[in-house]
Amino acid sequence: MITLRGRTVLVVGAGGLGGPALLALASAGVGRVVLAESGAVQDSDLAGQPLFLEAELGEPRGAAAARRLAALAPGLEVEVVAAFGEETAAGLVRAADLVVDGSNHFPTMFHANDAALAAGKPLLHGGLLHFTLHLLTVLPGATGCLRCLFEGPPSPGPEPGLLGPLAGLGGALLGAEAVRLLEGRPGAYAGRLLVHEARSGRSRAVPLKPRPGCPACGPVQGARAAGAGALA
Amino acid sequence: MSDGGPEASRFARLRLVPGVGAAGLQLLRAARVHVVGAGAMGGPALLYLAQAGVGTLFVDDGEDVDAGGAGAWLYDPQQAGRPRLFAAAEVLGRASRFTRIRGYASDAAPTATLVCAQREPVARAASERARLAGLAHVVAFGDGEGGGVVTIPSGAPCIRCAVEPGARFPLRPAAAAALGTLAAVELLLVVARLLPGKGAGRRTDLLDGWPSTRPTARRPGCDCHVVY
Numbered sequence: 001m002i003t004l005r006g007r008t009v010l011v012v013g014a015g016g017l018g019g020p021a022l023l024a025l026a027s028a029g030v031g032r033v034v035l036a037e038s039g040a041v042q043d044s045d046l047a048g049q050p051l052f053l054e055a056e057l058g059e060p061r062g063a064a065a066a067r068r069l070a071a072l073a074p075g076l077e078v079e080v081v082a083a084f085g086e087e088t089a090a091g092l093v094r095a096a097d098l099v100v101d102g103s104n105h106f107p108t109m110f111h112a113n114d115a116a117l118a119a120g121k122p123l124l125h126g127g128l129l130h131f132t133l134h135l136l137t138v139l140p141g142a143t144g145c146l147r148c149l150f151e152g153p154p155s156p157g158p159e160p161g162l163l164g165p166l167a168g169l170g171g172a173l174l175g176a177e178a179v180r181l182l183e184g185r186p187g188a189y190a191g192r193l194l195v196h197e198a199r200s201g202r203s204r205a206v207p208l209k210p211r212p213g214c215p216a217c218g219p220v221q222g223a224r225a226a227g228a229g230a231l232a
Numbered sequence: 233m234s235d236g237g238p239e240a241s242r243f244a245r246l247r248l249v250p251g252v253g254a255a256g257l258q259l260l261r262a263a264r265v266h267v268v269g270a271g272a273m274g275g276p277a278l279l280y281l282a283q284a285g286v287g288t289l290f291v292d293d294g295e296d297v298d299a300g301g302a303g304a305w306l307y308d309p310q311q312a313g314r315p316r317l318f319a320a321a322e323v324l325g326r327a328s329r330f331t332r333i334r335g336y337a338s339d340a341a342p343t344a345t346l347v348c349a350q351r352e353p354v355a356r357a358a359s360e361r362a363r364l365a366g367l368a369h370v371v372a373f374g375d376g377e378g379g380g381v382v383t384i385p386s387g388a389p390c391i392r393c394a395v396e397p398g399a400r401f402p403l404r405p406a407a408a409a410a411l412g413t414l415a416a417v418e419l420l421l422v423v424a425r426l427l428p429g430k431g432a433g434r435r436t437d438l439l440d441g442w443p444s445t446r447p448t449a450r451r452p453g454c455d456c457h458v459v460y
Contacts, residue, residue: 020276020409023305027272027405043241046328050279050305053326071308130249135441161248165280165420168413172276173441176377176406180441188441198417199251199426201436201445 005031005075007182010096012036012084012112014065016167017126017174018102019051022065024175025100026073030182033069033076034096036084037062048164084108089115098122098181100174106153113138113146117216122187124177126170130161133170135194136208137177140220143191144208147216166198239330243285256424257285261330263423264288266342266367268358270320271295272408273372274348275304277416278320281346282328284420291320292336292358305409345369346419348412352397359384359391363456368422371395372415374403379411380437382448383418388433389448390456395435410438 007030011018014037025033039061041052056064062080069078081092085108093099093115101112101123109125116123117140125146127134138145181187188194193206210217240247243257263286267278270293281289293316297307311319321333334340345362347369349355355371359382362369368385373395382394403411414436421427427434433448450456 020413023276024406024409027305027409043238044243044245046283047243047246047285048280048283050276050283050327054329055326072303072305074309159245159248161250161252162245163249163252163417163420164246164284165277165413165416168276168280169410169417172406172409172413176404176410176441179406194442196443199421200428201434201443203443203445205442 004029007097008032010034011100013103017171019049020168020171021100021174024172026076028179034079038082093119100124114216131198133196135189137187137189144210148211148214260285261287264343266290266345268292269348270316272304273412275306276409276412280416282324282331288332290336290340347371370418372411376401377407378438381415382435384433385431389450393451394448
């Protein structure tokens with residue numbers, strides 16, 4: 001049996017969702033994280049991104065996040081990679097036990113989705129718009145994926161508002177979901193999208209089955225019998 | 233808060249959240265929040281309240297930093313044995329220059345209370361003190377991999393009405409962080425006057441990663457509508 005200490009999680013983004021997910025993974029005792037992050041710490045990040053401090057304004061976010069994680073959880077091994085895209089995603093995903101997508105960049109979300117499906121690795125996806133939080137776990141061969149929900153990335157719009165602690169809730173729940181899967185337990189959001197609206201307090205589950213003709217899911221449907229999506 | 237300047241830049245995305253705007257930021261800026269507990273639930277909550285621009289945070293915690301659990305998102309292992317109050321104030325000051333961090337004292341005069349105490353009797357006593365003072369407050373309570381958050385605007389059903397006392401399982405770290413952040417969300421909604429239903433209380437349970445919210449109701453015979 002492999003313990004959490006022996007597991008590797010790829011986290012895409014160290015911002016509103018990725019930052020708290022990283023902290024939750026560190027708290028739980030996961031041994032290694034690979035952080036894909038290429039931006040710099042901006043002033044507005046300090047209104048709701050818990051890994052960053054005032055003194056780190058302008059620094060690369062990956063380096064700042066790694067330093068903070070090393071201080072809080074010295075037992076956690078952190079590797080930072082700057083590039084996560086169509087060419088690099090596959091290798092990074094293959095080397096991890098699962099993927100937590102905390103990116104707020106639509107093309108990156110779909111790269112993570114496609115690479116996780118191709119590698120047969122679970123993908124934990126989070127999204128946030130104003131008061132609404134979305135969480136979904138994709139198990140290749142067993143559940144629908146991001147492309148079953150949206151065929152492709154939408155057109156980019158203006159930067160939406162962000163309620164920091166709601167993103168923190170999403171990231172903490174993604175971290176808890178990662179721990180569930182790494183411990184061999186069923187995922188809470190596997191095949192059902194959690195939609196939680198914080199102001200009204202309403203939560204609902206949107207079932208998500210593989211969509212016939214999905215370009216990402218289709219090729220892996222046959223691999224289900226071979227155990228794709230399960231952790232070794 | 234002016235439309236320009238460092239605060240406008242820092243809180244630009246928070247201001248864009250529907251219903252927040254300049255008025256909501258001003259309410260947060262004017263808030264003085266008493267936070268009970270700076271451990272696994274309170275640490276993440278404090279961090280987010282500081283970063284959201286709450287004017288003053290009164291940290292109320294009599295325990296020392298212990299090692300492990302990624303230090304409740306605040307403390308590094310080298311601070312083990314140091315009073316949490318001092319360690320938390322130091323980190324929160326580095327996290328946001330727009331929030332005043334103070335230790336809680338009897339003359340603090342808070343405008344709202346957030347209760348994230350690990351021990352239930354402490355949480356219930358803090359909630360009762362806030363109720364008697366007529367303060368809106370939010371109480372987080374953990375139970376194994378989940379727990380709940382009770383939101384109690386002034387005059388709403390109290391913690392005794394909302395949560396039965398009872399034995400609970402030790403709280404796991406990821407669940408603690410989720411409850412702390414959820415409690416911070418509720419507190420911001422209360423302070424920025426974004427909670428629907430005028431003065432109504434509610435309880436959100438977090439079970440297996442799923443939040444579920446329902447209104448709270450006054451227990452027959454409870455005198456919690458009386459504020460002395």
